Amino acid sequence: xxxxxxxxxxxxxxxxxxxxxxxxxxxxxxxxxxxxxxxxxxxxxxxxxxxxxxxxxxxxxxxxxxxxxxxxxxxxxxxxxxxxxxxxxxxxxxxxxxxxxxxxxxxxxxxxxxxxxxxxxxxxxxxxxxxxxxxxxxxxxxxxxxxxxxxxxxxxxxxxxxxxxxxxxxxxxxxxxxxxxxxxxxxxxxxxxxxxxxxx
Amino acid sequence: xxxxxxxxxxxxxxxxxxxxxxxxxxxxxxxxxxxxxxxxxxxxxxxxxxxxxxxxxxxxxxxxxxxxxxxxxxxxxxxxxxxxxxxxxxxxxxxxxxxxxxxxxxxxxxxxxxxxxxxxxxxxxxxxxxxxxxxxxxxxxxxxxxxxxxxxxxxxxxxxxxxxxxxxxxxxxxxxxxxxxxxxxxxxxxxxxxxxxxxx
DNA sequence: GTCTATAGGTAGATAGAC
DNA sequence: GTCTATCTACCTATAGAC
Numbered sequence: 250x251x252x253x254x255x256x257x258x259x260x261x262x263x264x265x266x267x268x269x270x271x272x273x274x275x276x277x278x279x280x281x282x283x284x285x286x287x288x289x290x291x292x293x294x295x296x297x298x299x300x301x302x303x304x305x306x307x308x309x310x311x312x313x314x315x316x317x318x319x320x321x322x323x324x325x326x327x328x329x330x331x332x333x334x335x336x337x338x339x340x341x342x343x344x345x346x347x348x349x350x351x352x353x354x355x356x357x358x359x360x361x362x363x364x365x366x367x368x369x370x371x372x373x374x375x376x377x378x379x380x381x382x383x384x385x386x387x388x389x390x391x392x393x394x395x396x397x398x399x400x401x402x403x404x405x406x407x408x409x410x411x412x413x414x415x416x417x418x419x420x421x422x423x424x425x426x427x428x429x430x431x432x433x434x435x436x437x438x439x440x441x442x443x444x445x446x447x448x449x
Numbered sequence: 450x451x452x453x454x455x456x457x458x459x460x461x462x463x464x465x466x467x468x469x470x471x472x473x474x475x476x477x478x479x480x481x482x483x484x485x486x487x488x489x490x491x492x493x494x495x496x497x498x499x500x501x502x503x504x505x506x507x508x509x510x511x512x513x514x515x516x517x518x519x520x521x522x523x524x525x526x527x528x529x530x531x532x533x534x535x536x537x538x539x540x541x542x543x544x545x546x547x548x549x550x551x552x553x554x555x556x557x558x559x560x561x562x563x564x565x566x567x568x569x570x571x572x573x574x575x576x577x578x579x580x581x582x583x584x585x586x587x588x589x590x591x592x593x594x595x596x597x598x599x600x601x602x603x604x605x606x607x608x609x610x611x612x613x614x615x616x617x618x619x620x621x622x623x624x625x626x627x628x629x630x631x632x633x634x635x636x637x638x639x640x641x642x643x644x645x646x647x648x649x
Numbered sequence: 650g651t652c653t654a655t656a657g658g659t660a661g662a663t664a665g666a667c
Numbered sequence: 668g669t670c671t672a673t674c675t676a677c678c679t680a681t682a683g684a685c
Binding site: 491492493503504506507512513 | 677678679680681682
Binding site: 284285286288289368369372373406409410412413416417419420421423424431436439440443444446447448449 | 484485486488489568569572573606609610612613616617619620621623624631636639640643644646647648649
């Protein structure tokens with residue numbers, strides 16, 4: 250079943266946190282923020298999802314804002330690191346592009362709920378938190394551009410192509426619906442093929 | 450100046466409403482919802498932006514939810530109608546695709562603030578409102594698929610291509626920043642070129 | 650139709666017992 | 668570390684004067 254697999258991998262990203270209430274709360278908050286949005290989600294929703302009282306949350310997180318920041322930081326680092334790791338041993342430019350698009354796309358399909366928090370709730374971050382997140386996003390964008398650069402000579406076109414290709418992956422988080430959409434690997438493969446045509 | 454032009458055309462969409470407090474409030478709400486999100490925006494923000502007291506809003510709208518629905522309905526109808534109108538006299542399949550992509554993309558760049566409300570705040574709509582909006586979105590998606598169909602024989606690929614191409618346009622609303630991003634026409638042209646390569 | 654004032658509800662966060 | 672109870676603040680919406 251697609252839903253179960255997606256949930257497993259989804260939880261896997263936040264497994265960077267040691268097992269315990271802090272991780273449980275981060276998982277609960279990700280589910281709620283992803284479905285309803287940060288401002289529509291109450292601390293009571295999160296606590297109930299995590300199986301504890303509203304007050305219990307504040308033993309492990311100082312605020313709702315810290316919970317969002319923690320999720321956002323781990324998520325943003327995970328996308329970047331997964332893409333870096335996937336391309337580590339690949340040197341052929343065309344193959345690097347193919348694997349990048351596939352990895353980035355699959356990540357957003359598998360982690361569509363977490364990805365929605367990353368992409369939609371940036372403006373809900375507090376200013377100091379926003380700066381840190383923006384820096385990670387900049388790294389991801391710069392890395393993507395470096396992957397596409399060998400096949401795009403014009404710098405202006407490189408910028409447009411990079412934004413467009415990242416858009417394809419990012420927007421998967423918006424429309425992806427487990428059970429209704431094709432499985433993540435299929436989407437990733439289809440998008441990698443699309444981009445190959447796009448860059449010729 | 451790019452900002453001024455974008456604001457003019459932005460306001461133009463809501464000019465479907467007769468001039469008066471109802472239109473002024475819809476414009477104010479669009480600006481606030483687009484910047485901060487529906488749930489982070491208070492009725493006081495909207496009233497202040499529109500230059501009236503918090504209570505004044507309720508003379509013209511029954512609730513904050515009705516304001517969102519009004520904006521969402523007019524905006525969704527505008528995208529669909531603009532695309533239909535742009536393709537009315539065009540029969541050549543490749544040209545229809547080019548003009549569709551350009552129109553859809555430019556619309557989301559010019560109306561990026563309104564477009565954010567359309568794309569990000571669907572889940573904030575009340576159930577009855579959601580049904581009506583979903584029906585308009587379905588029409589737009591069906592129309593897009595009919596435009597691409599002549600150049601994509603495999604039905605499965607048609608669905609993937611349609612989603613991907615709509616994603617490109619929709620995601621413009623997320624990243625477009627007047628003054629920093631290229632002007633809307635340039636983005637539309639670049640994306641139309643990209644899609645031409647993508648469909649070959 | 651506009652305002653000031655406020656009702657009624659609920660949010661984030663804390664106090665203090667166990 | 669968990670709970671129940673609650674504080675304080677603010678939000679949507681209404682009442683009622685002008």
